[in-house]
Amino acid sequence: MTNKLINKEPEEQLKIIKKGLLEIINEEELLNKLKRSYEEQKPLVVKLGLDPSAPDIHLGHTVVLRKMKQLQDLGHRVVIIIGDFTGRIGDPTGRSKVRNQMTEEEVLINATTYAKQIMKVLDPEKTEIRFNSEWLKKLNFEDVISLAGKVTVARILERDDFSNRYKNQQAIGLHEFFYPLMQAYDSVHIGADIELGGTEQTFNILMGRALQKDYGLESQIAMFVPILEGTDGVQKMSKSLGNYIGIDEDPDVMYRKVMTIPDNLIIRYFELVTDIHPDEIEGYRSELEYGEVNPRDIKMSLACEITSLYHGIDKAEKAEKHFEMMYQQKEVLDNIREYVMNQIPGSQELKEDGEIDLPALICNVAFAGSKSEARRLITQNAIKIDGEKFSGLTVNPKAESFILGVGKNKIVKVLRKK
Structure with missing residues (x-):
């Protein structure tokens, strides 16, 4: 046969x-x-x-x-x-x-x-x-x-x-x-x-x-x-409406866009734009209906499936890892601790010229016990400003706030004013 x-x-x-x-x-x-x-x-x-x-x-x-x-x-x-x-x-x-x-x-x-x-x-x-x-x-x-x-x-x-x-x-x-x-x-x-x-x-x-x-x-x-709804979950998918997922788009973009569709369209997308067998789709449907799994996990399977159809499994898996990293970072940023700086020039943190004394700031947010320890962290490349490694002793960011990271797990949002 x-x-x-x-x-x-x-x-x-x-x-x-x-x-x-x-x-x-x-x-x-x-x-x-x-x-x-x-x-x-x-x-x-x-x-x-x-x-x-x-x-x-x-x-x-x-x-x-x-x-x-x-x-x-x-x-x-x-x-x-x-x-x-x-x-x-x-x-x-x-x-x-x-x-x-x-x-x-x-x-x-x-x-x-x-x-x-x-x-x-x-x-x-x-x-x-x-x-x-x-x-x-x-x-x-x-x-x-x-x-x-x-x-x-x-x-x-x-x-x-x-x-x-x-x-x-x-x-x-x-x-x-x-x-x-x-x-x-x-x-x-x-x-x-x-x-x-x-x-x-x-x-x-x-x-x-x-x-x-x-x-x-x-x-x-x-x-x-049937007609496929776009990422907004309401209107027909259309370039003019901006709710489309193009088949020529970058893997990271395609994966991320699929992850933005409403949960109630997960099964519909599986049915209409993948080659997954109906029996497997019924399994996903059952898991969603009985709350056996986080919808986000099934949506990630959908995003990986769709992305792999147009870019191959290797690029789809890389897109998934990139999304996980960005998602986790967003979760951290949404719940991040905030620290408001002393605004008086000449203070421990703020110099007369407006630049920020980084070792003093690191101490004041309790990421180091002393300035000497803070300087050592700087020379060890353990400091990040807005996600980028930073090795200077002073910093003068253009924005009114920035993200200060020390090591792998210490992160704070620093505000010049509030």
């Missing part, structure tokens, strides 16, 4: 596939396809269409890519269709007015960047990338008329974007009606068994299901993934 291309039982495949999905249309058909695929050892064709209008990918974009990777790992054939032709029209989804058409050059630049970035999620050797201009450009006017004849205007106006604009007497370009038709034709051309997308793509994906039937093909399964 291990030598088979598709070596997991259909029911186990379905369990993995369903992880994090909002809806499958329909599940019974999918199971039948999986059974046939398993028996014949013939991979299913899994389609994802990408409109190359925004080339920078963050974790929110990877929700659907992760699902493709899971299907890829199960042995199925993943086909990414870059909409270089449809992208020149632009998806009218969510639009209240006619969208400006992109130039061929703009589309190709974005498509190239997109194709490179998605390979950080998918296995390049198992991923087929196609550009839909390959077949859409070849359609002649007779073909287009034939295609248009397979759907009614009433069906097109069922789409909220179009119906709302029509009711509000807002312009609708005739070319926009062809976007869902062209995307659906992509499914016909490649013989898609499954198509994935976000809920905003429901109309387009179901159009593909219907069009395949019109062409005498078996209808594709429609799978819909």
